[in-house]
Amino acid sequence: MEDILRYFLNVDVALATLPALLQGFWVTIRMAVGAVLLGIPAGLVIAILRAYRIPVLDQLLVLFMDFFRAVPSLVVLVIIYFGLPYVGVSLSGESATVIGLGLVLSAYAAEIFWAGIKTIPLGQWEAGLSSGLHFSEVLAIIVLPRAVRLGIPVLTNRTIAVAKGTAYGAIISAEEILSVSLSAQQTYANPTPLIVGAVLYLAVFVPLVQLSRWIERTYTIRM
Numbered sequence: 001m002e003d004i005l006r007y008f009l010n011v012d013v014a015l016a017t018l019p020a021l022l023q024g025f026w027v028t029i030r031m032a033v034g035a036v037l038l039g040i041p042a043g044l045v046i047a048i049l050r051a052y053r054i055p056v057l058d059q060l061l062v063l064f065m066d067f068f069r070a071v072p073s074l075v076v077l078v079i080i081y082f083g084l085p086y087v088g089v090s091l092s093g094e095s096a097t098v099i100g101l102g103l104v105l106s107a108y109a110a111e112i113f114w115a116g117i118k119t120i121p122l123g124q125w126e127a128g129l130s131s132g133l134h135f136s137e138v139l140a141i142i143v144l145p146r147a148v149r150l151g152i153p154v155l156t157n158r159t160i161a162v163a164k165g166t167a168y169g170a171i172i173s174a175e176e177i178l179s180v181s182l183s184a185q186q187t188y189a190n191p192t193p194l195i196v197g198a199v200l201y202l203a204v205f206v207p208l209v210q211l212s213r214w215i216e217r218t219y220t221i222r223m
Helices: 002-008 011-051 055-070 073-087 093-119 122-130 135-172 177-188 192-222
Strands: none
Touching: 002 192, 011 055, 011 093, 011 135, 011 177, 011 192, 055 093, 073 093, 073 135, 093 135, 122 135, 135 177, 135 192, 177 192
């Protein structure tokens, strides 16, 4: 028991590394929030554009969605961080993580919103058009509110899954929780920083999981 405390729950090591880990904690939050703020609105825009059924654009959007849903998030981040400098665009690890995860989330969000749009009965479209509304007005006033509402429970779970990809930022030098924990673990030759890092991840994502369950219950009852 004494060895376990010394190696995995070393108070001195935990206190010494806590300031750096807390900085990583805030970086993780910034990246997760940034990816969500980028990904969900972009996904909604993609779904709206698909509703107009513009042939070439629709095919390009489907290709975008399929690519970012099929390629692992880590690969996307590596391509952005290590590939873009070859075309003159250099991003920090934090920015590359936000953009990469935002793109992945936008692809999933677009598919979820698009599925919601397709579930709206044709009669509601026809009723809106027959009342004198233009296609865009029917889409904005009648279809989108219900489609978004239908997609929210699924979207919250997908958002959490993608947001947890902030840990991939450690691979591309983003100073998030895992990166700082690994560095501290090597410095002190003690795994305690990894344990503290795991606790900080729980502090970030457990509230999100609880929030997603609340949203699921709320919208399931109302639908």
